[in-house]
Structure formats: C-alpha cells, structure tokens
Amino acid sequence: MPKKTLSTKEKLLAAATELFIQKGFDRVGVREIAAKAGINLSLMNYYFQSKERLLEHIFEKIIISKATHLKQILDSNISLEDKIKKYTTEYIDVLIDNPLIVSFFLAILHRNPEKIVAMASIRTLYNSEVFCKQLEDEMKAGRIRQVDPEQVFICIVSLVIFPFAIKDLIMDRNNFSSSEFNKFSQQRKEVVSQMVLNFIGLK
Amino acid sequence: MPKKTLSTKEKLLAAATELFIQKGFDRVGVREIAAKAGINLSLMNYYFQSKERLLEHIFEKIIISKATHLKQILDSNISLEDKIKKYTTEYIDVLIDNPLIVSFFLAILHRNPEKIVAMASIRTLYNSEVFCKQLEDEMKAGRIRQVDPEQVFICIVSLVIFPFAIKDLIMDRNNFSSSEFNKFSQQRKEVVSQMVLNFIGLK
DNA sequence: TTTTGTTTTAAACCTTAGTTTTAAAAATTG
DNA sequence: CAATTTTTAAAACTAAGGTTTAAAACAAAA
Numbered sequence: 189m190p191k192k193t194l195s196t197k198e199k200l201l202a203a204a205t206e207l208f209i210q211k212g213f214d215r216v217g218v219r220e221i222a223a224k225a226g227i228n229l230s231l232m233n234y235y236f237q238s239k240e241r242l243l244e245h246i247f248e249k250i251i252i253s254k255a256t257h258l259k260q261i262l263d264s265n266i267s268l269e270d271k272i273k274k275y276t277t278e279y280i281d282v283l284i285d286n287p288l289i290v291s292f293f294l295a296i297l298h299r300n301p302e303k304i305v306a307m308a309s310i311r312t313l314y315n316s317e318v319f320c321k322q323l324e325d326e327m328k329a330g331r332i333r334q335v336d337p338e339q340v341f342i343c344i345v346s347l348v349i350f351p352f353a354i355k356d357l358i359m360d361r362n363n364f365s366s367s368e369f370n371k372f373s374q375q376r377k378e379v380v381s382q383m384v385l386n387f388i389g390l391k
Numbered sequence: 392m393p394k395k396t397l398s399t400k401e402k403l404l405a406a407a408t409e410l411f412i413q414k415g416f417d418r419v420g421v422r423e424i425a426a427k428a429g430i431n432l433s434l435m436n437y438y439f440q441s442k443e444r445l446l447e448h449i450f451e452k453i454i455i456s457k458a459t460h461l462k463q464i465l466d467s468n469i470s471l472e473d474k475i476k477k478y479t480t481e482y483i484d485v486l487i488d489n490p491l492i493v494s495f496f497l498a499i500l501h502r503n504p505e506k507i508v509a510m511a512s513i514r515t516l517y518n519s520e521v522f523c524k525q526l527e528d529e530m531k532a533g534r535i536r537q538v539d540p541e542q543v544f545i546c547i548v549s550l551v552i553f554p555f556a557i558k559d560l561i562m563d564r565n566n567f568s569s570s571e572f573n574k575f576s577q578q579r580k581e582v583v584s585q586m587v588l589n590f591i592g593l594k
Numbered sequence: 595t596t597t598t599g600t601t602t603t604a605a606a607c608c609t610t611a612g613t614t615t616t617a618a619a620a621a622t623t624g
Numbered sequence: 625c626a627a628t629t630t631t632t633a634a635a636a637c638t639a640a641g642g643t644t645t646a647a648a649a650c651a652a653a654a
Contacts, residue, residue, distance in 0.1 A: 217610080218611075219610095233612085238612080
C-alpha cells in the first residue's frame with residue numbers, strides 16, 4: 189500500500205472529490221472541505237486559486253480516470269458483438285462502484301454546458317467515431333440491418349447510465365437494498381447487450 | 392385568453408419555475424426571482440414560507456402536470472404494442488417541449504432522495520404496476536418472450552429520458568442546432584419503440 | 595366613512611460563503 | 625546553517641443569501 193502518507197494536495201483533492209460527488213458542488217462549503225481533509229482553510233486557495241478551479245480540476249480528473257478505459261474498448265479492434273458486450277459490461281461495473289458520479293456529472297453539465305462541452309478531455313473521451321464507422325462498415329457488408337449509428341450509441345449509453353441517475357427511485361419502487369440494486373445492475377449487462385444486438389440484427 | 396392579469400402568487404410561481412428549471416435551485420437567488428416576477432422580495436415568504444417550500448410546491452406541480460397524462464397511458468386498457476408506442480411517443484413529445492425539466496428533476500432527486508421518494512405524487516405517478524402486470528400476462532400467454540418487467544420499464548424510460556439529460560453533449564457531438572436535435576428526438580420515437588418491441592419478441 | 599383584514603412595500607437583519615491577509619511556526623531543501 | 629517552501633491560526637473583508645419587521649397601501653365589510 190503505497191499511499192500511507194498523502195500529501196496535503198492529495199488530502200484536499202480526496203476530501204473535496206468525495207464531498208462534491210456526495211452532496212453536489214453548490215452544497216459543499218470550503219470550510220467543510222478543509223475540515224474533512226484535516227488541513228488549513230487557506231491551503232485551498234494556496235494550491236488551487238478558487239473553489240471553482242478546484243472543481244474544474246476534480247471534474248476533469250474524474251472523467252479521465254473513469255472514461256479512458258471505456259473509450260479504449262470503443263476504439264479497439266474487436267468484433268462489433270464483443271465490443272458491445274464488453275463496453276456495456278465494463279461500463280456498468282464502473283457505475284456499480286461509483287454510482288454517484290452520474291448525478292455529479294449531469295449536475296455539472298447542467299450547470300455549465302458550454303464549458304463542459306468545450307473541454308478537451310470531454311471532446312476526446314465522449315466521442316465514438318471508430319464505433320460509428322464500424323457500424324457503417326457492417327451495414328455496408330450486409331451483416332447488420334440499416335440503423336443510425338448515433339442513435340445506437342445514444343441507446344447504449346442511455347440504457348447503461350440512466351438507471352444510476354434514478355437509483356434511489358428504483359430502489360424505492362422495488363424495495364431494493366443497495367446490494368439488490370447491484371444485482372439488478374448485473375442483470376442489466378445481459379439485458380442491455382441483448383437489446384442492442386437484437387436491434388441491429390445481430391443474434 | 393383568460394390570463395391577462397396574473398395574480399402576485401402566479402407571477403411569483405411562473406418566474407421561480409422558469410428560473411429553477413433553467414439555472415437550478417441553488418443557483419437562483421430570491422432577489423432574482425422577485426425581480427423577474429416584478430414583485431416585492433418579502434412576498435416570497437408571505438405566500439410560501441421559505442425558498443425551500445417554494446421549491447417543493449413547484450416541484451410537485453411540475454411533476455403532476457407533466458406526468459399525469461403519461462401515467463394514464465401506462466394504466467390504460469390498450470394492447471401492449473400500442474401502449475409502448477404511445478407512451479414513448481408522447482413522453483418524447485413532452486420532453487421536446489420541456490427539455491430542461493429532466494436536469495431539474497434529476498438535480499432535485501440527487502439533492503434530497505429520501506424526500507422525493509416519499510412524495511405521494513411521485514409514488515403514484517412513478518409506478519408501473521398495471522404495465523408490469525400486462526407484461527406478465529402476455530408472457531404467461533406465450534405471446535412475448537420471458538423478460539423481467541422492471542427491466543423492460545427501466546429500459547423504456549432510460550431510452551426516452553436520458554438523451555435529454557445530455558442534450559448539450561449530443562448537440563455538440565453532431566453539430567446539431569436545437570431544431571436538429573428535435574428532429575433527432577422525433578426519430579427516436581421509432582427507434583425506441585422498435586428496440587423495446589424487438590426485445591420482448593413482438594415484431 | 596370608519597373599520598377590519600389582507601396585500602404590498604422599503605429597509606434592515608443576520609448568517610453564511612468565498613476569499614484574502616497577516617504574522618508566525620514548521621518543515622524541507624540546498 | 626541559511627533559504628525557501630509549506631502550513632497554521634485568526635481575523636477581516638466583501639458579497640450574497642435567506643429571512644424578518646414594521647409601516648403603508650389597498651380592498652371589502654360594517
């Protein structure tokens with residue numbers, strides 16, 4: 189375990205990240221962050237220049253850490269069927285481990301759409317050219333039916349991500365415990381890939 | 392046009408509703424609301440007791456006004472195929488007209504899950520017993536294949552709602568204008584119902 | 595018209611939030 | 625050791641946010 193002593197900056201980032209994700213940016217105070225990190229208040233503006241810039245730092249870090257691997261799957265050189273299965277499966281795994289990042293991401297997106305959309309990491313990671321091209325190739329080759337690649341991609345992310353945005357609602361509706369919700373999410377891996385593969389005419 | 396003169400309360404509600412939906416509850420100040428409504432600041436606490444209670448009022452009103460009709464479709468006595476088509480179609484129409492209520496709803500849900508989940512109107516409207524029962528009946532009768540009704544329902548709402556939560560991202564990715572996004576949403580009506588009907592084995 | 599109750603107003607109040615400052619103490623580095 | 629960087633505590637500042645007060649304006653009832 190190489191993380192016995194966290195640097196001040198790391199403690200600060202860890203505390204702020206957790207609080208932002210849990211409570212939402214606007215509902216976390218700087219004094220609360222400093223207290224949780226066990227550091228002095230002034231250090232927040234010493235390392236980052238403002239609460240807003242701290243958020244930008246954290247937001248980008250989260251996106252990159254979670255989405256890079258998923259993007260690689262999308263861009264990889266494997267069959268369409270395997271790709272769809274792998275992508276949905278591993279995406280759901282990420283969200284089971286971090287269900288709250290969905291609400292966090294959507295809140296920040298709603299808060300400042302232009303800025304988020306302009307971010308380099310977003311433009312790089314939230315992009316599916318390779319995947320869409322692959323769909324078009326399969327269509328031309330007559331191996332799948334005619335579909336709009338963008339629609340297919342939006343379907344996949346909708347099916348994967350949205351349930352985590354309404355996790356509390358789903359849990360309440362079905363009297364799910366947290367682990368039962370996770371079981372439900374595990375089952376979704378199969379549901380989602382089946383549904384998408386069916387739709388494009390594979391299987 | 393019977394709404395020439397709005398009462399103070401109505402002006403207040405209209406202004407607050409628009410601002411809350413546009414900017415998010417935490418990013419709207421009471422003075423901004425009063426200014427937009429063209430009323431005195433104190434009247435906000437005169438009619439409602441606090442900003443928080445104003446939110447509750449507005450939130451419930453929005454949910455009821457938008458979701459009641461959709462719930463009726465879900466509970467109606469029509470064929471499964473027609474029901475799925477009608478529900479997705481009219482749901483998408485509602486969201487094309489009010490794309491921002493998605494982010495608004497999700498933000499409030501994230502902000503206070505327990506409270507939202509406990510709301511009577513939510514419990515009533517976000518419930519699909521009739522629909523799930525209908526699915527089970529069709530399964531027993533062998534007219535559709537074996538599926539988990541809850542999974543199917545979650546798939547439908549995910550496919551319908553989520554694209555509006557990431558509207559800005561989708562528009563940016565595809566260089567969509569707002570009206571092009573609406574065209575994309577119109578096309579989704581067919582995509583979503585096809586995908587769901589395919590999955591359960593109808594069509 | 596006077597009375598009564600409601601609606602509206604202007605102003606101030608109080609708290610919190612983010613940020614900055616200062617001056618000193620620790621820790622680190624060369 | 626000297627020099628630099630990091631950390632601390634405390635206070636102060638500024639702005640904004642939600643809330644309250646007390647009086648004025650208004651409308652309806654007597």
